[in-house]
Amino acid sequence: MQKNNDSFLNFEACLKCSICNTVCPMMEVNALYPGPKKSGPDQERYRLKDPAFYDYALKYCLNCKRCELACPSGVQVADLIQRAKLQYGSRSKHPVRDAILASTDFVGTMASPFALIVNSVLPLKPVKAVLDGAFGIDSRRTFPKYSSEKFVTWFKLHAQKEQEKYSKFVSYFHGCYCNYNYPQLGKDFVKVVNAAGYGVHLLEKERCCGVALIANGMEKQARKQALINIESFGKAVEKGETILTSSSSCTFMMRSEYREILDLPTEGYRDSLFLACKWLYEKIESGEVKLKFKPLKMKLAYHIACHMQKLGWQNHTIELLKMIPGVELVVLNQKCCGIAGTFGFKKENYEYSQAIGANLFADIKEAAPDAVVTECETCKWQIEMGTGVPVMNPLSVIAAALE
Amino acid sequence: MKYDVVVIGGGSSGCRAAKANAAKGRSVCVVSAGLTLQATKPESEGRVYADLYELRKMGVAVLRGDTVLSGSWDGAKLLEVHTSNGLTLQADEFILATGRFFSKGLVSTMDTVFEPVLGADVDFPSDREKWFNADFFAPQPFEQIGVRTTADGHIFIKGEAAENVKAVGKILGGERHAKK
Numbered sequence: 350m351q352k353n354n355d356s357f358l359n360f361e362a363c364l365k366c367s368i369c370n371t372v373c374p375m376m377e378v379n380a381l382y383p384g385p386k387k388s389g390p391d392q393e394r395y396r397l398k399d400p401a402f403y404d405y406a407l408k409y410c411l412n413c414k415r416c417e418l419a420c421p422s423g424v425q426v427a428d429l430i431q432r433a434k435l436q437y438g439s440r441s442k443h444p445v446r447d448a449i450l451a452s453t454d455f456v457g458t459m460a461s462p463f464a465l466i467v468n469s470v471l472p473l474k475p476v477k478a479v480l481d482g483a484f485g486i487d488s489r490r491t492f493p494k495y496s497s498e499k500f501v502t503w504f505k506l507h508a509q510k511e512q513e514k515y516s517k518f519v520s521y522f523h524g525c526y527c528n529y530n531y532p533q534l535g536k537d538f539v540k541v542v543n544a545a546g547y548g549v550h551l552l553e554k555e556r557c558c559g560v561a562l563i564a565n566g567m568e569k570q571a572r573k574q575a576l577i578n579i580e581s582f583g584k585a586v587e588k589g590e591t592i593l594t595s596s597s598s599c600t601f602m603m604r605s606e607y608r609e610i611l612d613l614p615t616e617g618y619r620d621s622l623f624l625a626c627k628w629l630y631e632k633i634e635s636g637e638v639k640l641k642f643k644p645l646k647m648k649l650a651y652h653i654a655c656h657m658q659k660l661g662w663q664n665h666t667i668e669l670l671k672m673i674p675g676v677e678l679v680v681l682n683q684k685c686c687g688i689a690g691t692f693g694f695k696k697e698n699y700e701y702s703q704a705i706g707a708n709l710f711a712d713i714k715e716a717a718p719d720a721v722v723t724e725c726e727t728c729k730w731q732i733e734m735g736t737g738v739p740v741m742n743p744l745s746v747i748a749a750a751l752e
Numbered sequence: 753m754k755y756d757v758v759v760i761g762g763g764s765s766g767c768r769a770a771k772a773n774a775a776k777g778r779s780v781c782v783v784s785a786g787l788t789l790q791a792t793k794p795e796s797e798g799r800v801y802a803d804l805y806e807l808r809k810m811g812v813a814v815l816r817g818d819t820v821l822s823g824s825w826d827g828a829k830l831l832e833v834h835t836s837n838g839l840t841l842q843a844d845e846f847i848l849a850t851g852r853f854f855s856k857g858l859v860s861t862m863d864t865v866f867e868p869v870l871g872a873d874v875d876f877p878s879d880r881e882k883w884f885n886a887d888f889f890a891p892q893p894f895e896q897i898g899v900r901t902t903a904d905g906h907i908f909i910k911g912e913a914a915e916n917v918k919a920v921g922k923i924l925g926g927e928r929h930a931k932k
Contacts, residue, residue, distance in 0.1 A: 418817030421785070421855055620838075634753070661818045661837030664753060664781070682805040683816070 357397075358425040358432070358609070363390035369416035369426050374685040375409050378704040382409040385416035388433075389426035396433055403437035409701070410434070411689035412564065413655035428609045435568045435610070443695070446484040450691040451565040454557045454574075457495070457529030464497035487699040491734045493530045493726075500532035504551065508539055515548030519628070520585035522578075522603070524596045525557050526726040537748035538595050538625060544751050545629060545638040550590060552581040558599040561691050563610060575607050582618035592622045595744055597724035598690070600624050601656040623662075624724060626743050630665040633672075642750040644675035649746065650718035652709070652732065653683045654725035666743045670722065673750045679716045684709040688731035703735070710735040722746055755781045755813070758833060758843040760820045760869060761857065765921025766849035767807060773847075774810040781813040781841055783820050783833075785855070815839070823870050829915045830870070848872065848899070848907060848919045857923040858897065865897055870917065872899040873908040875925075898925020 356362070369385040370376055376384045383392075388407050395402035407430055416426035441447045449456060460467045470476055471492045481488035500523050512518075519542060527534045539549050556578055559571035582603075585592050594600045604622055607613045632638035649670060653663045670678050687705030692698050713721060713736045721732050721740045729740040757773045759766045762784025770782045808814055819836045823846075832842040850857030850869060859868050865876040876897045877883060883894045898919075900908045905918040 414817075658816060661815055661835070661839065664813045664815065664839070667813070668753065680808050682808060 357393070358429045359423055360390040360393045360425075360429055362422040363420075363424045364422055365391075366421065368419045368421065372415040372419045374413060374415070374687070374705045375411055375701065379409055379701050381406050385410070385426045385430070389416070389429040390424055393429055393433070396437060400437045403433065405439070407434050408438070409698075411655075411685065411687075411692060411705075413685050413689065414659040415655065415685070418659065425609065428606075431563065431606075431610050435563070435566060438566050441566065443485040446486055446695070447565040447691075448567070449484065450486070450694055451561040451567055452557075452570075453525035453529070453561060457499075457525055460495040461497065461499050461529055464495040468494045481696060485696040486694055487696045489699060490694055491730065493526070493730055495529055496532050498532060500528045500535035501551065503532055504535065504539070504549075508536075508549070512539075512543075512548035512550070515543070515546065517546065518548045518550050518588075518590050520550050520552050520582075520588075520590045520592045522552060522555060522558075522592055522594045522599065522622075524594065524599045524726075527595060531726075534595055534742050534745060537742070537745045538593075540748045540751065541625065541629065541744055542593070544640055545632060550585070552578075552592070553584050554578075554581050558602040560598050560602040560606070563602075563606065564690050564692065568611070572611055572613070575603075575611055575613055578603065579607070579613060579615075579618070582622065586618050586621050590621075591628060592618060593625045593628055594622070595625055595724070595742060596726060597624060597654050597657040597660060598727070601660055604660070624660070624665075626669055626724070626747075627662045627665040629747075630669050633669075640672075640747075641752045642673045642747075643752050645673050645746070645750045646675045647720060647746075648677040648679070648716075648718045649741075650679045650681050650713060650716045650721050650738075651743075652681050652686070652713075652721050652723040652728060652740075654723050654728050655683075655685055657724050658683055666722075666724070669747060670743060673746070676746075676750075679718060681709070681712050681716065681721075684712065686728045686731040686735075688727045690727050693727075693731060702731070706731055706735050713738055720746075753781070753839060754842040755779045756843060757781075757845045757847060758783070758841045759847045759849055760833065761785070761849035761851060761855070761921070762814070762816070763849060763851050763855065763921065765851075766847070769847045769849060769920050770807055770812050771810065774807065774812050779811070779813075780807075781815065781843070782807060783815045783818050783835060783841070785817070785819045785850075820869050825909070827915075828909070828912050830917050844916060846917045848917060848923060849921045850923055852898070852922045852925070858899075860894075860897075867899055867907075867923070870907070870914075871909060872914075872917075872919065873911065874898070875900050896925050899923055 373385050375382045410430045412427050414427045477488040480486040523535050554577050556574035559574045562571035608615045686709050687702040693702030721738050722743050732740050756778035757780045759770045759782045762782045770780045774780045820833045823833045824831045830846050832840050852858050865874050902913050906913050907917050907919050
């Protein structure tokens with residue numbers, strides 16, 4: 350959007366039209382949340398005067414970015430709220446819980462070697478009761494499973510050598526979910542990119558993008574990890590490699606939030622970092638890549654994750670899925686699933702999270718698909734828990750349809 | 753990405769145009785920078801012509817929160833438009849439905865009024881004093897400001913009629929905004 354003046358995140362451009370309030374999913378279910386207009390541009394004036402005006406109800410913001418999409422004046426409403434939370438927010442009542450939820454790299458590294466034990470112990474009722482009582486992680490929540498072999502370990506053992514037979518390469522930012530929880534996603538990524546005639550390189554160093562750290566107020570750690578990633582991106586760009594990802598929220602974090610919330614430089618790599626589906630569609634469109642698909646008899650419902658809509662690349666995925674013969678595709682109305690990363694895992698937020706998700710669950714049940722397709726892994730957990738319908742990343746669908 | 757019709761602007765006019773074209777079986781993409789029909793606007797007088805969900809169900813590609821920044825021309829024919837999310841949208845026909853001053857379909861400065869997306873020609877009195885009437889509820893001359901079009905709605909670029917770009921809705925001018 351066009352900038353209208355030089356105020357911090359354009360907050361003075363707010364006309365108080367309240368369109369952002371009409372699209373906020375949290376406002377619909379939670380009377381304690383003052384809404385994006387008040388939390389963002391309105392209260393920013395007060396906060397600048399005196400930090401004591403900071404409203405603790407800002408913790409309810411999901412950072413879904415709908416307010417920014419709806420704003421006719423280009424106010425970065427959600428960014429204003431995120432920055433206020435980092436700058437003025439007080440310490441959490443559950444610092445240990447928040448650190449566990451946000452430190453995906455640390456927890457993943459610890460859990461992977463004991464995946465069998467962790468996976469069988471976590472769903473047990475007494476364990477859940479302890480997590481609920483002592484840490485405030487809601488016992489009604491289904492936890493994601495850990496994988497005993499990390500994606501990176503698999504890649505180095507079974508795939509890295511083969512990659513060298515290609516002459517063109519992309520770099521892959523796999524993300525924590527792929528690495529610790531679901532390496533099959535990374536395997537599917539490698540299969541699809543190889544089929545397109547490109548080899549896969551890992552980044553020199555990769556850390557969690559930090560989206561969960563920001564959401565939990567751990568700015569310092571997020572900055573540290575972001576700087577490591579940015580350095581690796583720079584090296585990949587120097588080699589002339591495009592950096593591809595499979596998760597929408599990581600991508601959005603690294604392309605936009607590093608700059609808007611952490612004030613870090615993104616110019617060096619921003620135009621070389623894409624979701625794999627966007628990259629693949631453009632390669633097919635330009636005629637450089639030709640993929641052969643076998644028929645896949647499936648009814649798929651595509652859920653546009655909030656950050657995916659903010660990225661604006663959903664049409665690439667939709668067009669790719671349409672290329673697969675036999676696929677019946679329904680595009681769901683863009684509604685928030687309510688989990689918002691770590692938000693829905695917290696005991697105090699569980700009810701809100703499920704109330705927001707209910708709208709989407711109803712739509713999915715009505716569409717009755719064989720699988721829901723989405724780029725976001727936390728949406729996946731929420732939708733699978735809420736509807737029982739399996740959720741796939743589009744890359745996994747494409748990999749399954751490759752001849 | 754290629755469509756039969758690309759609609760620039762997802763307000764009431766843009767959504768209506770998209771719906772009409774989709775009903776004829778054309779592939780349609782709507783780029784909606786912000787305002788949508790899901791929010792009730794006083795200007796639409798409570799009428800809801802088509803909301804974005806209805807359009808999605810009809811198979812229309814809806815890009816919310818994206819903005820068309822510029823277009824590429826071949827003479828008087830618009831080939832493609834480029835958006836702020838880095839998309840290039842090609843189409844046989846384009847529909848300009850970006851509205852007027854509030855939605856920045858038209859932008860006014862001290863001495864001129866211009867259309868910022870494609871640079872369409874805009875008709876306005878050259879004397880700024882004649883843009884407004886001191887009587888607030890009287891017909892306001894600035895309400896008549898809009899893009900110049902041919903009889904069937906094609907816009908002009910630097911005096912030449914564009915082959916495949918039509919304008920619809922408030923960007924045409926003529927609505928009695930202040931009186932409403």
